[in-house]
Amino acid sequence: MAKVLTSRSESYSQWYNDLVLKADLAENSAVRGCMVIKPYGYAIWEKMQAVLDRMFKDTGHVNAYFPLFIPKSFLSKEADHVEGFAKECAVVTHYRLMNSPDGKGVVVDPQAKLEEELIVRPTSETIIWNTYKGWIQSYRDLPILCNQWANVVRWEMRTRLFLRTAEFLWQEGHTAHATQAEAMTEAMTMLKVYAKFAEEYLAVPVVQGVKTANERFAGAVETYTIEALMQDGKALQSGTSHFLGQNFAKAFDVTFTNQEGKIDHVWATSWGVSTRLMGALIMAHSDDNGLVLPPKLAPIQVVIVPIYKSMEELDKISVVAKELVAKLKAKGYDVKFDDNDKKKPGWKFAEYELKGVPVRLAIGPRDLENGTVEVARRDTLTKEVMQLDGIDERIVSLLDDIQTNIYQKALDFRAASTTKVDSYEEFQKVLDEKGGFVLAHWDGTSETEQRIKDETKATIRCIPLDNEQEAGVCMVTGQPSTQRVVFARAY
RNA sequence: CGGGGUGUAGCGCAGUCCGGUAGCGCACCUGGUUUGGGACCAGGGGGUCCCAGGUUCGAAUCCUGGUACCCCGACCA
Numbered sequence: 001m002a003k004v005l006t007s008r009s010e011s012y013s014q015w016y017n018d019l020v021l022k023a024d025l026a027e028n029s030a031v032r033g034c035m036v037i038k039p040y041g042y043a044i045w046e047k048m049q050a051v052l053d054r055m056f057k058d059t060g061h062v063n064a065y066f067p068l069f070i071p072k073s074f075l076s077k078e079a080d081h082v083e084g085f086a087k088e089c090a091v092v093t094h095y096r097l098m099n100s101p102d103g104k105g106v107v108v109d110p111q112a113k114l115e116e117e118l119i120v121r122p123t124s125e126t127i128i129w130n131t132y133k134g135w136i137q138s139y140r141d142l143p144i145l146c147n148q149w150a151n152v153v154r155w156e157m158r159t160r161l162f163l164r165t166a167e168f169l170w171q172e173g174h175t176a177h178a179t180q181a182e183a184m185t186e187a188m189t190m191l192k193v194y195a196k197f198a199e200e201y202l203a204v205p206v207v208q209g210v211k212t213a214n215e216r217f218a219g220a221v222e223t224y225t226i227e228a229l230m231q232d233g234k235a236l237q238s239g240t241s242h243f244l245g246q247n248f249a250k251a252f253d254v255t256f257t258n259q260e261g262k263i264d265h266v267w268a269t270s271w272g273v274s275t276r277l278m279g280a281l282i283m284a285h286s287d288d289n290g291l292v293l294p295p296k297l298a299p300i301q302v303v304i305v306p307i308y309k310s311m312e313e314l315d316k317i318s319v320v321a322k323e324l325v326a327k328l329k330a331k332g333y334d335v336k337f338d339d340n341d342k343k344k345p346g347w348k349f350a351e352y353e354l355k356g357v358p359v360r361l362a363i364g365p366r367d368l369e370n371g372t373v374e375v376a377r378r379d380t381l382t383k384e385v386m387q388l389d390g391i392d393e394r395i396v397s398l399l400d401d402i403q404t405n406i407y408q409k410a411l412d413f414r415a416a417s418t419t420k421v422d423s424y425e426e427f428q429k430v431l432d433e434k435g436g437f438v439l440a441h442w443d444g445t446s447e448t449e450q451r452i453k454d455e456t457k458a459t460i461r462c463i464p465l466d467n468e469q470e471a472g473v474c475m476v477t478g479q480p481s482t483q484r485v486v487f488a489r490a491y
Numbered sequence: 492c493g494g495g496g497u498g499u500a501g502c503g504c505a506g507u508c509c510g511g512u513a514g515c516g517c518a519c520c521u522g523g524u525u526u527g528g529g530a531c532c533a534g535g536g537g538g539u540c541c542c543a544g545g546u547u548c549g550a551a552u553c554c555u556g557g558u559a560c561c562c563c564g565a566c567c568a
Contacts, residue, residue: 154567346527
């Protein structure tokens with residue numbers, strides 16, 4: 001088979017770049033740091049959106065939409081928040097262009113300078129809390145459980161398709177509550193939603209945990225995260241849920257009258273996942289032949305390739321194939337019968353492998369004679385001839401098997417890539433030679449965490465929820481510690 | 492934002508050192524033979540050589556300045 005991808009062993013990052021481009025997921029655009037998500041890639045994102053949106057609705061949330069632009073003054077109201085985002089904000093300063101005096105093209109009209117500059121949202125807490133102020137008077141107005149699907153802009157210096165782009169798509173939930181406990185429960189609920197989505201749909205096992213102060217979202221009291229492990233041993237933060245306390249309520253003066261008639265600030269959360277999940281999906285499962293997609297999110301779940309010599313043969317195969325397509329579609333699956341006469345079967349096989357289609361069926365003259373069909377599964381690259389009769393039922397269970405199998409594979413990989421260490425020396429050795437999650441004792445200080453980051457490039461990904469308590473000493477300072485935390489080099 | 496590399500047909504590249512008016516593979520078009528793992532033969536079309544200046548009789552090639560992408564750092568989801 002012609003090799004179209006750099007192999008993972010040769011260069012993991014090059015493999016990733018090749019794969020995103022060759023599988024037609026996305027490409028770089030004319031705008032620095034911004035990508036074009038191509039139809040095949042966007043179809044995966046749409047499936048993610050559909051599932052997540054359902055999960056949000058099922059947990060009581062509603063969708064709304066807030067402006068792309070945020071008055072500059074809003075951003076500076078919460079001190080930590082502005083500090084966290086100031087360095088990567090795009091700023092709108094003018095609202096009009098004019099013909100260039102030299103006749104070549106257009107220039108910004110200096111007359112059209114904005115009174116107050118507008119920030120292109122890097123996240124929407126500020127504009128939303130400014131809005132919520134008008135929505136909330138009493139505890140009867142609470143909770144507010146809004147989500148928005150939107151694009152945001154963070155002016156990154158170095159970008160990579162899906163993993164870090166200047167503009168990306170995401171959803172951001174913003175909730176307002178009467179009590180601290182309720183807001184905390186909300187942040188947890190959404191973390192669990194993300195974990196469930198990652199594991200059941202992306203087929204990516206995740207560690208749920210809380211971030212350290214160093215890694216916390218700017219403006220949050222606590223940041224909860226789901227951390228996934230990629231095949232190269234690096235961690236990928238795949239979703240975050242923040243307990244914002246009363247920070248934004250105080251910054252935007254959002255108060256309410258509680259049941260006792262007293263005025264209090266509102267409690268808040270925010271939570272989001274982005275097109276970065278595409279990166280997690282790609283890097284968790286795919287191989288040197290191309291994408292491996294979990295059936296639940298694959299745009300095409302089953303493809304049927306006819307093998308034929310004459311048009312008469314194709315016609316006969318089409319009858320069988322179209323019948324099967326109808327059956328599977330009736331069961332809710334996305335099926336494609338590729339009767340394109342311009343491409344040969346071998347080409348199609350390679351192409352659908354590259355694009356990660358979970359199940360490929362081939363039907364040729366031999367199958368018509370024998371009442372069979374060749375079934376190939378993408379995850380294991382194995383083929384089997386099965387009876388055509390009842391094949392739709394077998395495909396349904398096969399798709400389930402594949403979904404389970406790739407999750408199990410990722411889970412096994414994570415187990416094999418998780419190492420407990422008790423000395424700083426061993427820590428560094430494991431990071432360099434093996435990678436993955438490294439569980440170690442830490443004294444709980446930002447100084448030590450920063451030192452480890454400076455010296456090893458590894459960060460604390462999270463302190464797992466329900467973490468096993470275990471007396472020990474910090475591997476760096478020797479100070480007492482009550483539990484191990486998860487370290488890794490990360491994307 | 493620092494260091495390095497690369498921009499030549501849709502894609503991947505050679506040509507650049509040593510200046511003389513652009514080539515290879517794949518893809519594309521036409522015809523034929525093919526079709527159970529990226530078919531073959533024959534013919535054909537396609538280029539402001541990243542952009543802007545400069546040097547020169549002449550620039551893909553030399554000089555200056557931009558710009559985009561890739562890799563490695565710093566920053567971040």
